[in-house]
Amino acid sequence: MLSYRHAFHAGNHADVLKHAVVVQLLRYLGQKDKAYWYIDTHAGAGVYSLVEGYATKTAEFETGIAKLWERTDLPAVLEDYVAQVRALNGDGQLRYYPGSPYLAWRLMRTQDRMRLFELHTTEIEVLRHNFRDAGRRAMLYAGDGFDGIKALLPPPPRRALVLVDPSFEDKHDYARTLGCVEESLKRFATGIYAIWYPQVTRAESQRFPEQLKALQPTNWLHVSLTVSRPPSDGYGLYGSGMFILNPPYTLAGAMKETMPYLAKFLGQDETAQFKIESRMA
Numbered sequence: 001m002l003s004y005r006h007a008f009h010a011g012n013h014a015d016v017l018k019h020a021v022v023v024q025l026l027r028y029l030g031q032k033d034k035a036y037w038y039i040d041t042h043a044g045a046g047v048y049s050l051v052e053g054y055a056t057k058t059a060e061f062e063t064g065i066a067k068l069w070e071r072t073d074l075p076a077v078l079e080d081y082v083a084q085v086r087a088l089n090g091d092g093q094l095r096y097y098p099g100s101p102y103l104a105w106r107l108m109r110t111q112d113r114m115r116l117f118e119l120h121t122t123e124i125e126v127l128r129h130n131f132r133d134a135g136r137r138a139m140l141y142a143g144d145g146f147d148g149i150k151a152l153l154p155p156p157p158r159r160a161l162v163l164v165d166p167s168f169e170d171k172h173d174y175a176r177t178l179g180c181v182e183e184s185l186k187r188f189a190t191g192i193y194a195i196w197y198p199q200v201t202r203a204e205s206q207r208f209p210e211q212l213k214a215l216q217p218t219n220w221l222h223v224s225l226t227v228s229r230p231p232s233d234g235y236g237l238y239g240s241g242m243f244i245l246n247p248p249y250t251l252a253g254a255m256k257e258t259m260p261y262l263a264k265f266l267g268q269d270e271t272a273q274f275k276i277e278s279r280m281a
Helices: 013-029 054-058 076-087 100-107 121-130 145-152 172-187 203-213 251-266
Strands: 037-040 047-049 096-098 113-118 138-142 160-164 192-199 220-226 239-245 273-279
Touching: 013 076, 013 100, 013 160, 013 192, 013 220, 013 239, 013 251, 037 100, 037 145, 076 096, 076 100, 076 251, 096 100, 100 113, 100 121, 113 121, 113 145, 121 138, 145 172, 160 172, 172 192, 172 203, 192 203, 203 220, 203 239, 220 251, 251 273
Parallel strands: 037 113, 037 160, 113 138, 160 192
Antiparallel strands: 047 096, 192 239, 220 239, 220 273
16 A cells, blocks of 8 residues: 555564565575576565654564664574674664665675565655665666566576565455465466565455465465464554465574574563474475
8 A cells, every 4th residue: 555654664573574584585595606586576665764754653673673683692593684684783773674675685696686666656766765876786666566576577597586575454465465476486486485474353364374375285384473462453463474485495494493582582472472384395
């Protein structure tokens, strides 16, 4: 929806899960010399201030990155992720939070390419400013990523991470995400697809994980983090999940070390829990 601004939610518990996974997926792609593409259907602004503007109105980062910022016992996956956030905060103070495009940009090599979609008219201008010196390595599109991605698949190097993470404020985003990924798999079956989704009381959210599993019978990994019981008024985010199609074979093991830690330190009440499911060929 055009009213949605991710800055309100930057760095929250859902961002921690999403971005910790994204960093690992990019690390995996970077292990081979051959180039890859990073494609983001809902890129946002790229970087967010935590000390002014929208983020200060809700301070949701205090439910996520702030709880990990000064810890010295982080599992390897979280240590890597937090290191990327620290790179944006040179003085050691948590002032800025990187969106997925910034994380990808830091981990990309000279041979890799980035393709970013953003529909929000204000966000795309901020994104363009943040990537003003990127040159042709990063191509930005002011438009609907659900539709725009079709023209990019398969990417020339036949290696890519596709991140699909709409706000889901519009209930139709669930069906559009399923349709987008299903169509993308037909065009580029071997790509890595990472789909983020919110845990909310809406029925579409409740059945979404099972619908994702139906897209591909094998070669998927599902991790979810529930931080609290569902809100009594039926509104608000109480957890999130990441569903990865064609994941690296090492990712499930890495998340088995990571998820108990997240549930312990990001959990907000006694119902905090995590789930890890996978089905590999």
